[in-house]
Amino acid sequence: MTDMHDIRAIRENPQAFDAALQRRGLAGISEQVLSLDSERRARIAEAETAQADQNRASKEVGAAKARGDEAEFERLRQLVTEKKADVSRMQAEAALLDNRLRDLLMAIPNLPLDSVPEGVDENDNVELHRWGNPRNFDFTPVEHFEIAGVKPGMDFETAAKLSGSRFVVLKGAVARIHRALAQFMLDLHVTQHGLEETWTPILVLEDMMVGTGQLPKFGEDSYQTREGYWLIPTSEVTLTNTVHGELVDQSTLPRRMVAHSQCFRSEAGSAGRDTTGMLRQHQFEKVEMVSITDAESGLDEHARMTRCAEAVLEALELPYRTMVLSSGDMGFSARITHDLEVWLPGQNKYREISSVSYCGDFQARRMNGRYRPEGGGKPEFVHTLNGSGLAVGRALIAVLENGQQADGSVTFPAALHPYLGGATRLQADGKLV
RNA sequence: GGAGGCGUGGCAGAGUGGUUUAAUGCACCGGUCUUGAAAACCGACGUGGGUGGAAGCCCACCGUGAGUUCGAAUCUCACCGCCUCCGCCA
Numbered sequence: 001m002t003d004m005h006d007i008r009a010i011r012e013n014p015q016a017f018d019a020a021l022q023r024r025g026l027a028g029i030s031e032q033v034l035s036l037d038s039e040r041r042a043r044i045a046e047a048e049t050a051q052a053d054q055n056r057a058s059k060e061v062g063a064a065k066a067r068g069d070e071a072e073f074e075r076l077r078q079l080v081t082e083k084k085a086d087v088s089r090m091q092a093e094a095a096l097l098d099n100r101l102r103d104l105l106m107a108i109p110n111l112p113l114d115s116v117p118e119g120v121d122e123n124d125n126v127e128l129h130r131w132g133n134p135r136n137f138d139f140t141p142v143e144h145f146e147i148a149g150v151k152p153g154m155d156f157e158t159a160a161k162l163s164g165s166r167f168v169v170l171k172g173a174v175a176r177i178h179r180a181l182a183q184f185m186l187d188l189h190v191t192q193h194g195l196e197e198t199w200t201p202i203l204v205l206e207d208m209m210v211g212t213g214q215l216p217k218f219g220e221d222s223y224q225t226r227e228g229y230w231l232i233p234t235s236e237v238t239l240t241n242t243v244h245g246e247l248v249d250q251s252t253l254p255r256r257m258v259a260h261s262q263c264f265r266s267e268a269g270s271a272g273r274d275t276t277g278m279l280r281q282h283q284f285e286k287v288e289m290v291s292i293t294d295a296e297s298g299l300d301e302h303a304r305m306t307r308c309a310e311a312v313l314e315a316l317e318l319p320y321r322t323m324v325l326s327s328g329d330m331g332f333s334a335r336i337t338h339d340l341e342v343w344l345p346g347q348n349k350y351r352e353i354s355s356v357s358y359c360g361d362f363q364a365r366r367m368n369g370r371y372r373p374e375g376g377g378k379p380e381f382v383h384t385l386n387g388s389g390l391a392v393g394r395a396l397i398a399v400l401e402n403g404q405q406a407d408g409s410v411t412f413p414a415a416l417h418p419y420l421g422g423a424t425r426l427q428a429d430g431k432l433v
Numbered sequence: 434g435g436a437g438g439c440g441u442g443g444c445a446g447a448g449u450g451g452u453u454u455a456a457u458g459c460a461c462c463g464g465u466c467u468u469g470a471a472a473a474c475c476g477a478c479g480u481g482g483g484u485g486g487a488a489g490c491c492c493a494c495c496g497u498g499a500g501u502u503c504g505a506a507u508c509u510c511a512c513c514g515c516c517u518c519c520g521c522c523a
Contacts, residue, residue: 045483048492077503084503205514247443247480249461372443376462379443379480 004105004366007037020111023327025120033104040097047090054083106210107217109332110362116336119326125339126326131310132319134343139406143346144397145277148408150174152430154278165275166267166282173432174396177412178285180419181399182260182392185287185312189389193308195258195289200238202262203229208241211367213333220268231264236386239290243369243382250374253382254293254301258389261286278393279351285392291385294371295361298383302358306338309354309389317413318398319343321350335360338387342394346401353394356387400426 010017010030018028117126145154153174159167170178189195209215209230214222214237223231232238239257263286274280289308293301306322313320325337334357341350361381364370370379403410408428417424423432 041483044492048483051492080503207513249443372461376478 004102004362005108005111006365007033007101007105010034011037017111021108023112023116023118024109024330025328026109029104029108033101036097036101036104040094040101043090043094043097047087047094050083050086050090054080054087106366109330110213110335110359112327112330112334113336113358115324116330117324117326120328121326122329124326125323125329128322128324128338130319130321131314132317132343134319134345135402137345141345141348141401141404143277143344144400146346147400147404147410148428149410149426149430150400156278163282166280168278168281173426173430176420176432177399177416177426178392178396180416181316181395182285182287184315184416184419185389185392185395186258186260188312188315189258189287189289189308192311193256193258195256195308198235198239198257198259200235200259200261202232202235202238202264204232204237204241206230208237208244208367211241211244211369212237212363213331213366217332221266223264223266232261233265234263234286234386234388235259235261235288236290239288240292240363240384240386241367243292243364243384244367245369247370247372247379248382250294250371253371254291254297257290259288259290260392261288277397279397281393287389287392289356289385289387289389292369293383293385294373295380295383298358298360298385301383301385302336302338302356305385305387305389306340306356309340309356309387312390312395313340313342313353315413315415316395316399317415318395318402320353331355331357333357333359333362335362340390342398344398344401345404351394353398354388354390357385359384359386 005017010033014030014034017030017033021028117124119125144150145156153170153172155169155171156167159169162169186197190197203225206215206228209222214230214233222233225231238261239259242255242257263284265282265284267280267282270280278284289305291301291305310320310322320340320342323339323341325334325339330337337355337357339352340354340356342353343349344351360383363384364381369382369384371382372379399412399416400410403412403425405411410426412420412424412426420432425433427433
């Protein structure tokens with residue numbers, strides 16, 4: 001079976017496994033895992049012994065038939081039939097236990113690294129550093145959807161008519177700024193950070209959602225089509241699963257990719273949260289980075305990817321702080337996560353705009369993505385990382401709120417000017433100039 | 434939507450009921466040769482699981498799962514995925 005977790009590691013050090021889960025606020029489960037595991041192995045051993053007997057008898061049957069010994073042939077035939085029943089029964093028992101173990105392990109999240117701060121939720125996240133200083137406003141800054149120049153281009157009413165709540169229609173200048181942001185980010189990562197521009201499907205087979213960890217546990221958070229396709233909640237799903245079932249040469253690592261895609265989330269557990277504005281939508285755009293690396297360079301790659309995301313905010317002159325998530329606030333597949341929180345003057349707080357996670361071999365195990373070490377040797381699981389660079393809708397919010405002026409206009413960071421046809425600001429009447 | 438085809442090791446590709454312990458080639462690895470390299474030659478070379486100090490031994494795996502059979506990569510059925518042609522369509 002393909003292990004979702006390293007069963008050998010759990011056998012060798014069940015305390016460490018439980019301790020890691022407890023840091024996530026989960027009960028220790030190694031006892032249950034190991035009892036299933038040892039039971040399963042016992043059944044396997046029995047089944048294999050019986051199978052070996054059957055195989056031996058089967059071979060002798062052929063020989064007896066060949067030399068015309070009918071009596072011996074009949075006797076052995078009988079024996080094989082009996083053994084076969086034994087094997088079949090024992091294998092069924094083993095398979096049952098194997099499936100139960102698999103189901104159990106499938107639902108267990110990745111283990112936090114030791115460096116992850118202990119905590120139960122976002123209040124225990126630890127700030128690593130800040131960049132930039134929030135502006136001093138000589139007026140009271142408002143939220144993005146309240147800015148005079150933004151209002152004509154951000155239409156929640158029409159979107160609600162078309163699609164219900166948590167959707168938006170962007171028009172005119174606002175739509176263009178949104179597009180400009182995505183293009184700018186993509187260009188930055190491709191030309192400055194060496195990531196490979198990638199365009200992927202946004203409908204995927206169920207297996208891919210299992211591979212990155214959305215399934216089987218979090219099906220409620222995503223959308224599925226009548227045909228069985230899943231709409232990706234992030235292009236982490238497609239980019240990471242490019243190595244699904246693959247055995248690649250180590251020399252091709254690291255593989256650094258970036259994609260700009262639509263993302264779809266049902267926000268099932270977010271009722272009542274961020275209901276105004278376009279902070280939390282069912283459909284949004286994101287520029288996503290993914291790295292496929294080997295076991296040795298995973299953590300260095302994490303630092304690098306975090307820098308790639310930070311660089312976007314710095315280029316856009318948006319004040320932010322970099323957090324390391326506490327053990328209780330991390331996502332299912334992550335071993336460690338850096339969140340970038342951008343300053344939103346309208347809310348007077350820092351809000352998540354990027355999340356950069358190192359997943360170790362967790363996702364690779366689920367999708368059986370491996371590499372052949374240089375110089376030969378046994379295949380090893382790749383290590384995977386993903387990070388937003390950045391969420392486009394939230395970047396739009398940040399640019400609008402941080403650039404807002406007393407008269408309801410918005411000034412843009414210089415990096416964006418070329419992407420806006422040279423425009424430097426959004427007037428209070430909604431026009432770009 | 435209609436019709437047909439295909440799924441074998443990292444890759445390519447044999448194999449249609451029993452010496453398949455899965456041929457062969459390429460790639461990778463070790464070596465010989467060479468000033469060095471290439472070529473050539475020699476050798477090793479699938480994945481997972483169980484067991485065991487170790488060497489080893491055993492089991493499974495030819496998309497997945499059932500079935501037929503003394504015996505299945507090979508036959509049957511279902512499912513999954515891929516491809517081609519036609520139709521429709523950005």
